[in-house]
Amino acid sequence: MAGTHVLFVEDDDVIREATQLALERVGFVVTAMPDGLSGLEAFRARTPQIALLDVMVPGLDGVSLCRRIRDESTVPVIMLSARADSIDVVLGLEAGADDYVTKPFDSAVLVARIRAVLRRFGHAGGLAGDERGGQDEPGSSGGVLTFGDLVVDTDGMEVRRGGEPVALTPTEMRLLLEFSAAPGTVLTRDKLLERVWDYGWGGDTRVVDVHVQRLRTKIGQDRIDTVRGFGYKLKA
Template identity: 85%
Template sequence: MAETHVLFVEDDDVIREATTLALERDGFKVTAVPEGLAGLQAFRAEQPDIALLDVMVPGLDGVSLCRRIRDESTVPVIMLSARADAIDVVLGLEAGADDYVTKPFDGAVLTARIRAVLRRFGQATAAAAEQKEEGGVLSFGDVELDPDAMEVRRGGEPVALTPTEMRLLLEFSAAPGTVLSRDRLLERVWDYGWGGDTRVVDVHVQRLRAKIGQDRIETVRGFGYKLKA
């Protein structure tokens, strides 16, 4: 089995070297660079399986780099930040990141989060296969979801979703009209059996709404979200 290739963009030499060694011990192949422009070049040249981006790096900051990556690819992205400030977290997620980890972090925790993000595509594929058995293309207003082809169309035009957004839509489409709590979505989509930051859910729902229609996913105050049948 090929090694999972991680692009790691971090300007702190000690953190970069220590984290690279820890990830390599856990079986990952790592390309580590100290600044954002080099990170963009490495992303294009190396085509990694996942990107770890520190928010505060020189040349091109992590949030801007995430946007550039997302313009070109749906590869999973995890943001790293020394601050758990809400602005940092939301900016990273709105830029297209799938998750975030606050520094200082434990190497085992980072590895677990990387593997959880990478599992999402497999989970989306499995969920799609399950829905396919239940019957063909799913339609919600002008939105069509083809679980077999893993494709989404709105008004007949293709919609590009990241693996996390696809997994979220599949979770909603499995139970249209049913209210899904943030905790359930964290567990099912982000693999957070222990709970997690619900801002991750809120921002991803906002991103999904922007792509499939603002009125397609309804907020049920105090409970969660539901897909309008």
């Protein structure tokens, strides 16, 4: 992942400079901006491989910037927040962020989270081809899985609902692949964190909950059931 271009938007000069140095030290190429508007300009001038956005930046706040980026791209986004409040976390995730990190953070932890996101984005197609391709699933034909009017092409990484294409982010696609690989089977939040978010450690299950809700809005609210106290399952 050396040479990976990171857009970093942070208004605190000390945090911005220290974090930029820490990321560059391990091989990332960093474009650091002090506010949301300059961050948006930098994003459009040279699309990064990943964006780190502080929630509270001037001009255009991090959540609004995330929405603007998500309108134009599926580039992975990690939100940075000085608080662990639910409102900050949920707003960022609902805006399209793939993960979040609470400040103050250890640079090694941030690097690990960045690498985890990049790994799953770089292998979004590999999940279907390598781990799932050899299994015969109900309603499947080759790499195509069918659930009513929902069609998941695991080879072409495309989803259609009622014949119309459904635009999913890579994280949403990986989440749907996990569900569609085992329809009717309950998947716990911890298991989804491990498989989709590549967490080798405990993570915030709110990340899963918000992404499931975002996925429901795209493939149908009644397509994924909540199993209280356990997790979620795709209706067979």
